Amino acid sequence: MSTVKHAVIAAAGMGTRLGLGAPKCLMELGGIPLIAHLLGNLEKVEDVRVITGFLENEVMETISKIRKDVIFVRNPAYRSTTTLTSYMMGAAHLHSPCLFMDADIYFNPSGFADFINACEKSDEPLLAITRTKTRDAVYVDLDEARRIISFSRDHVTGMEWANLAFLSPGDLQDGPGAVFEQLATRLPIAALEIDSYEIDCPEDVELAMTAYQRINRDY
Amino acid sequence: MTTCYVFDLDGTLTKQELLPLVATTLDLEEEIRVLTRLTISGQIPFRESFRLRFAILKAAPVDLVQKAIANVDLDNTILDFIRARTERCFVITGNLDAWIEPILPRLGCKVFTSTSLREGTHVKDLQYIMHKADKVQALRSKFKRIVAVGDGNNDIPMFEQADIGIAYGGIHPAATGLMQISDYVINESNSLCRLLNTL
Structure with missing residues (x-):
């Protein structure tokens, strides 16, 4: 049993498909920026590193008001690099396992807490999956032990990769391609189902909003 | 190593910031405020700004400047x-x-x-x-x-x-x-x- 010490959040992207003209992590759900919801899930994690790029000053300013001790890692080449590069930059010089996640996701807080608890029970890699709901889903196939055995963009399944992972920095190597393509070379990897809402297009905003209202009514 | x-x-x-502390002690707040604003906004480079700072502060005894910032x-x-x-x-x-x-x-x-x-x-x-x-x-x-x-x-x-x-x-x-x-x-x-x- 060990505590999760590091969290790396990729927040450098432009969110072109949403057409906001602002970073997606600053989009509000219930009057609260997406990134604030996310940081709320990470209150117990000591070391939070956010990779910034597009409109970095706005992102830094918003985050600093919520949590002053965040370490911002600048990715000035955000237009020509992928999330994988941002993750590598965020975890540079770290040696113990980190939580890696995208900033444009609304997570059901109880599921996120379960994920952290599961990470603390083992230092093995763990990937979050969620019920398929996004248009650009990366679908996963699971074996009987609920481990991911394949990723696919075409082979539709009921579960998709949730862009939340617990990995050792050494599990990722910089290069072309997406994070899941690199993870695909290391399968099988244990998976845990969570309730999350990635926001890429206007339909996703609707889904996240509905989920947010449902979750906060339940509490 | x-x-x-x-x-x-x-x-x-x-x-x-040390400079405002010195300015307050020496009653030069307005002068230093203008200089600081020009420097921070990048309108004058550090070198020139520092020469001006020196010109403003050199009239003051060193121990007075030191006293202003000693306990920062x-x-x-x-x-x-x-x-x-x-x-x-x-x-x-x-x-x-x-x-x-x-x-x-x-x-x-x-x-x-x-x-x-x-x-x-x-x-x-x-x-x-x-x-x-x-x-x-x-x-x-x-x-x-x-x-x-x-x-x-x-x-x-x-x-x-x-x-x-x-x-x-x-x-x-x-x-x-x-x-x-x-x-x-x-x-x-x-x-x-x-x-x-x-x-």
Whole structure:
């Protein structure tokens, strides 16, 4: 049993498909920026590193008001690099396992807490999956032990990769391609189902909003 | 001994800017305020700004300037980091040796400053105006990797020569120009030292 010490959040992207003209992590759900919801899930994690790029000053300013001790890692080449590069930059010089996640996701807080608890029970890699709901889903196939055995963009399944992972920095190597393509070379990897809402297009905003209202009514 | 750490002084290691403290003591607040505004907005380069600062302050006895800043609050978290590796930490400040003399022993490591010629109770002339890149270059022969921490536009040359630049906004956001050439931006000393410890 060990505590999760590091969290790396990729927040450098432009969110072109949403057409906001602002970073997606600053989009509000219930009057609260997406990134604030996310940081709320990470209150117990000591070391939070956010990779910034597009409109970095706005992102830094918003985050600093919520949590002053965040370490911002600048990715000035955000237009020509992928999330994988941002993750590598965020975890540079770290040696113990980190939580890696995208900033444009609304997570059901109880599921996120379960994920952290599961990470603390083992230092093995763990990937979050969620019920398929996004248009650009990366679908996963699971074996009987609920481990991911394949990723696919075409082979539709009921579960998709949730862009939340617990990995050792050494599990990722910089290069072309997406994070899941690199993870695909290391399968099988244990998976845990969570309730999350990635926001890429206007339909996703609707889904996240509905989920947010449902979750906060339940509490 | 492969990595060294270089720190700016004003606003990075000190929890208050030194110049306004001096200005208040000497009743030169308006003059210094105008100069500071022009410097921060990048309208006059550090060198010229420092010459003007010297022209304004040289009429004051050195001990009066020293007294104004002698008890300035320092960031103890960063000082602890420095004290744990004094041989590999350096302070590089544009401030003048004579004015900041009382603070130097509190910093716990070697300090590079602008230098002056003194005559009795006053500073007579400027001898050397700090160009931070020079000092970083000089450290190159001894250290393989140089990590720089600063908050202002006059730290830009220091960042350009360093391997890793950390824009630090401990008491106010770091200068925009500095942020744009930095690798990391941090606003709190615990997380700054957490990062420094992992580099």
